[in-house]
Amino acid sequence: MSAFRYLLFDLDETLLNFGEASRNAFQLFFEQYLSHQGLNPQTLYAHYHDANMMVWEMFEQGQMSIDELKVKRFEWMYLHAGLSIPYDQLDEQSHYYLDALIQSSQMIRGAKEIIESLAADYHLNVITNGIYFVQHARLDKLKLKPYFQNLFISEEIGHSKPSPQFFDHVLKTLVGAQTNEILVIGDSLKADIKGALQSGLKACWFNPGGITNETDITPHFEIKTWEEFHKILQ
Numbered sequence: 563m564s565a566f567r568y569l570l571f572d573l574d575e576t577l578l579n580f581g582e583a584s585r586n587a588f589q590l591f592f593e594q595y596l597s598h599q600g601l602n603p604q605t606l607y608a609h610y611h612d613a614n615m616m617v618w619e620m621f622e623q624g625q626m627s628i629d630e631l632k633v634k635r636f637e638w639m640y641l642h643a644g645l646s647i648p649y650d651q652l653d654e655q656s657h658y659y660l661d662a663l664i665q666s667s668q669m670i671r672g673a674k675e676i677i678e679s680l681a682a683d684y685h686l687n688v689i690t691n692g693i694y695f696v697q698h699a700r701l702d703k704l705k706l707k708p709y710f711q712n713l714f715i716s717e718e719i720g721h722s723k724p725s726p727q728f729f730d731h732v733l734k735t736l737v738g739a740q741t742n743e744i745l746v747i748g749d750s751l752k753a754d755i756k757g758a759l760q761s762g763l764k765a766c767w768f769n770p771g772g773i774t775n776e777t778d779i780t781p782h783f784e785i786k787t788w789e790e791f792h793k794i795l796q
């Protein structure tokens with residue numbers, strides 16, 4: 563077994579297939595609220611996706627709260643699609659989408675197997691920038707919670723990755739853990755890998771798309787599939 567004993571996994575696009583779940587959820591949202599208007603769901607989804615990326619980036623930079631984020635992404639979708647914004651319905655629509663997202667939860671290929679195979683020998687934890695009740699509900703839906711010792715969720719902590727405060731909270735909670743025993747695994751260079759490096763932790767970049775790293779953030783390890791992860795732990 564490796565020197566690592568504590569594994570900190572990001573959730574979205576690392577263990578959970580957010581892209582697929584989000585497209586499914588949006589389709590349900592579209593059928594519920596917009597299908598009668600003769601709009602193209604793919605075009606609207608592209609607007610939603612862009613707005614969602616933007617609000618999360620603002621959230622990670624401390625420029626937006628989670629409550630604003632939930633609603634703003636729909637408001638901006640309507641705005642960018644040139645539609646009138648149904649302000650009185652945005653809360654309800656946001657809830658509908660989040661429920662659909664929970665119901666659409668699914669994992670990245672190989673992720674369930676890796677978590678199952680490591681749970682007996684390692685201290686597994688989740689580190690996620692996400693909405694508290696949504697992340698809990700998705701882990702419940704996928705029956706993943708029993709594998710994890712801690713769920714570190716930005717909304718609950720009050721800080722998000724990559725901020726040092728987020729990782730300070732994690733390190734304080736992992737009583738007795740030495741920093742060289744901890745490995746952070748995530749798909750985001752800016753949130754997961756940068757956050758780990760800033761806090762003196764080793765980091766593994768989950769890069770299934772084989773994206774070229776054009777940042778100055780250099781992970782210690784990189785994997786394209788979960789099957790490769792065992793090699794890092796040897």
Ligand SMILES: [Mg+2]
Binds near residue numbers: 573575576748
């Ligand atoms: Mg992620």
